[in-house]
Amino acid sequence: MNYSRQREVILQTLKSNVVHPTAEYLYGVLKEKEPNISLATLYRNLNQLAENDIIKKIDGLESSSHYDHNTHEHYHFICEKCKRVYDISADVAPDVIRKTEESTGFLVKKHDIVFSGLCKDCLEQIKESN
């Protein structure tokens, strides 16, 4: 992987982003720093960064993928109301890889847990409106 200014900007933008953006959202933010960047360049780099375990691609949340600069083991929750994506501690499923490998004989290379439901903020909003 050779250096490229565009890749650097993509990575920095993702790192300074608290949410777990889609390519679409990221593209909007990127355009401010790098107005001529192409959508193909964004996708190409996101895939490359994910293949090299520099970032993580999160699938199964919505129709489009989300991207996460946090590569430590953790999981994800999407609120069905506000659509925000939250990190969930890996502690909720201790030794899940080992247990799976032992019970199946398979080799687990990747895994993710995706939760959905209502986040705390939205639950409170619903209570208030009752």
Added chain:
Amino acid sequence: MNYSRQREVILQTLKSNVVHPTAEYLYGVLKEKEPNISLATLYRNLNQLAENDIIKKIDGLESSSHYDHNTHEHYHFICEKCKRVYDISADVAPDVIRKTEESTGFLVKKHDIVFSGLCKDCLEQIKESN
């Protein structure tokens, strides 16, 4: 939900299917029993059945969704070599919903774990070829 012959055939076909087919694959099988069925009808019904918790939609495996007639709590593994989808016992992550709800204050309505790697068959094939 009113009765429809097409929905019945879709459900029966899915139930008699050991794999976890994509809409594409299912469509091919369905055409034998119901040659005039439309792809839109298939998607419409799969979504409806999933919304009513009669079947389960599995996302995050590949670019297309897979569908599962087994609605009991369990997880999924996709082999990166043969692309087969396997069921994984819910035992690998005991109390994962309760733990997540307690540590976040969120309400969890759905969750799935998606694993990927190499299945037993493919691991053995690789060993043999060495």
Added chain:
DNA sequence: TTATAAAATGAGAATTATTATTATTTTTGG
């Protein structure tokens, strides 16, 4: 039963997210 409203269908157009193509530009190692 039969009329009617609601639901479902098939066909194909439309949409969305993503990937592929290609001519040009940038990076890097000798």
Added chain:
DNA sequence: CCAAAAATAATAATAATTCTCATTTTATAA
């Protein structure tokens, strides 16, 4: 500095899924 490899922008192409709409089927109840 130069050639080869890698990356880019622009845009065409693709794949999966949803939408539209005219027609048919199903459920309801007079």
